[in-house]
Amino acid sequence: MMNLLNAYEATTAATAYILGFLLNGNVYAITLKALPAWLVGLDRESESHGGFNKLRIRMNNIARARLMNLGASYIGTAEEVLTLKNKGDAFEKWIAESLGQKWQKTSTPYFLAADINANGERYQVKFESASLANEKTIEKAMRVAHE
Numbered sequence: 001m002m003n004l005l006n007a008y009e010a011t012t013a014a015t016a017y018i019l020g021f022l023l024n025g026n027v028y029a030i031t032l033k034a035l036p037a038w039l040v041g042l043d044r045e046s047e048s049h050g051g052f053n054k055l056r057i058r059m060n061n062i063a064r065a066r067l068m069n070l071g072a073s074y075i076g077t078a079e080e081v082l083t084l085k086n087k088g089d090a091f092e093k094w095i096a097e098s099l100g101q102k103w104q105k106t107s108t109p110y111f112l113a114a115d116i117n118a119n120g121e122r123y124q125v126k127f128e129s130a131s132l133a134n135e136k137t138i139e140k141a142m143r144v145a146h147e
Contacts, residue, residue: 005040008055008133011141014114014124019057020075020091021128023064027081027091030072031123035132039063045134054134057126091127092116109133111141 019039020029041058045051075081075094084090089105092115096103099118106113110133114122126132133141 004042004053004055004135004138005035005037007138007142008110009034011111011138011145012114012124013111013122015122016124018095018116018123018125019067020081020095020126021059021064021067021072022078023068025078027075027078027094028064028068028072029075029091029095030067030070032070038066040132043131050134050136052134052136055132055138057128057130057132059128088127088130092125095123095125109137109141111137111144 015033017032017035018029019032020027022028035057039058041056043054043056045054075098081094082090084093093103096116099116101116101118106115110124115125116123
């Protein structure tokens, strides 16, 4: 898993991450320069999606407590922030708009562009148990990086 996470971080277009999570009905966010290994796990996609291994944020109560200790900030209630059916999209929209940007859903691969560019940083925005990328996409990113 560490090799896949290292390859992911080496190929991301982002320079930092904004990670959101729920705690007691409220949404909190933290900015991280790198994803700690204790926060990332390895899952397997369903066969209908290719059956590849994929990296995913592993959010549990211990991770929430650690993120709070690292300085996560309250940004609003779940009702205020998570206004779209897809919580990840809703969180990304909230962050973009709070930074004065118009949000638009995209499907650009993580290694070609960040989700949000602001304050001199290129942010990848993730909420709770978001998928990061599967091994096939990370392998493609490694090939592109070496071209």
